[in-house]
Amino acid sequence: MSPRVVFPNKILPYLLVAPQLAITLVFFYWPASQALRQSMLREDPFGLSSKFVWFDNFKKVLSDPNYLNSIQVTAIFSISVAAVAMGTALLLAVMAEKVVRSRGLYRTLMIWPYAVAPAIAGMLWLFLFNPSIGSLAYGLRWLGINWDPLLDGEQAMALVVAAASWKQISYNFLFFVAGLQAIPKTLIEAAAIDGAGENKRFWTIVFPLLAPTTFFLLVVNTVYAFFDTFGIIHAVTGGGPGKATETLVYKVYNDGFVNLILGDSAAQSVILMVIVIALTAVQFRYVEKKVHYG
């Protein structure tokens, strides 16, 4: 159905994709193959002795209760981040649409946090909620909440989810605003004339028409929660307390770069790669079917 571009020249198309292919080869396939190789080796940190162990590292990782805990943590974390970041962004986008005066200013302010680096975002939140010096921590204590994310795993999780979502809200907001603007005003006006209330108009017209945007953001946010939140977790909790906020990516880092168990770490990163590929495939295969592209 989609229109096909036919090149008269046989080589030109390959030349045109060559730079992209080269980048993918150097920055994806090569490191990925290295990770695959490393995941089957058992080696000391300095590489002085090395033993090929086939899938032993995978067996070890998958039978490790800490790894299973880390999968659970990642699932909770990713779902929460995607839900909070997308829900808040959608709400803000719909609200910003309604603003009549200085709409541009509101939008700019909303987009701002996206420019903050993850580690810095993490530090900001860490300071705000630091049990001893954080200004917001005082507020929480005043409300009677025993705020101690250093020891309370659930509070620590809430803190990293909030920090990670906060950073992603701007990005989602931008896409939702664009999506909202693409919805023909006539549809909404017609519904209004037919007597549909604001809520009804949103759920029956706006939300379904936003589905392509929402779907795209779902994929992006999941990948974000999986990979790009490392800096925030590293700065805020360091995976603690206990192992309450140790996500899969954080565990790869911790086992590889802190504990210097390279084989385990590589095996984990290979598993992580498989998980993300599978997740994206599932999203495209099943969720996309329900998406209506206008």
Place this chain on the structure above:
Amino acid sequence: MKTLGFAAGVAATMTLLSSTSAFAVTEISWWHAMTGANNEVVNQLSKEFNESQSDYKIVPVFKGTYPETLNAGIAAFRAKQPPAIMQVFDAGTGTMMGAEGAIKPVADILSMGGQAFDKSQYLPGIVAYYSKPDGTMLSFPYNSSSPILYYNKDIFQKAGLDVDNPPKTWGEVWDAAKKIKSSGAAPCGFTSTWLTWIHTENFAAWNNVSYGTNENGIGGTDVELKINAPAFVKHFQELADLAKDGTFKYGGRTSEAKQIFLAGECGIFTESSGGLGDIVKSGMNYGTGQLPYEADAAGAPQNTIPGGASLWVFAGLPDEQYKGVAAFFNFLSQTPIQARLHQVSGYLPVTLAAYEETKKSGFYDKNPAREIPIKQMMGKAPTENSKGVRLVNLPQVRDIENEELEKMLAGQQTAQQALDNTVARGNKAIQEAIGN
């Protein structure tokens, strides 16, 4: 024309001269993890050494945090581009020692510099920690520290405690902490940085109880942890009980608790002697004392063990570089340099002569806190429990300890359960790390 020709000749000769001297200078890279004032000390020392002679040039390179520096060094070694000198933190000592083919013992290098290496000149407690079981010194101690007790004199005053006599035993610390809390002098009585390094590794040495088999790993890599023994269980259960009403406040796994103490939230604090600088800078009315010990432990206080970092030299470099490294280490060992380093930075002096000189100068009369860690480490000859803790994967074991202790402090398990879990998980990790 004549002058021009002359000038050209001079210029040409100069170029020749300078290029020949450039060929003769051997560059020696030094990767380190020092920030702020300590970074300036590194640069200053390198500059002084480079100006003191013309054969070698030390090039210091900042590589990030301690673990980042260690990783950078390991990656560089794997890529066959290692630096000559690398600063490695205490917990990385076991990792470096395990890599025998990758490093060159400092004792060998120092004797390559033409001077016989005399171990007796160095502080025994520190040298023992950085030596092989047979006594060969493997790395050069650069910045060493040991944990001591700090207290806030204003809070002590308010709580009606003796401002000039800090608590000596853990029992006394708990009593004072409770009094601080109940009198309302401060919201919390006691906090501490590094529960792992101070409350398990140093706790073991100071109270002369075993941390693990094989002399806590000094005698060999196959270690079975012993930190679920009654002495540790008692200590941590007391901490856990005090944590319930906030008399003890947990700050985090490394140095985070310093903020709590500096904010005036807690009255008593255990921390590295290297942390003194920040406390002085804060302008707090503080006092210092020895690390507390268990009153009923036989032979306590024994001696504390060093933390901080040492300088390691990679194997497989040209002889010229080793000679340069030897010259640099000999330069660092000089009494005036060591004495200055100790007085300016707060690190322990590496040589006995530097300690004696500082003592003679009356420095300790004005700065008693600087002598506490030295006295703690030199008081008694180390026993098999107090030479230090050395595990191939000490950072990993510390992580396990932290995780279990955090669960304990959150009230999810008792001290006995936390330490039993630590020992079980830690032993498994040690066996995997040594390849069994």
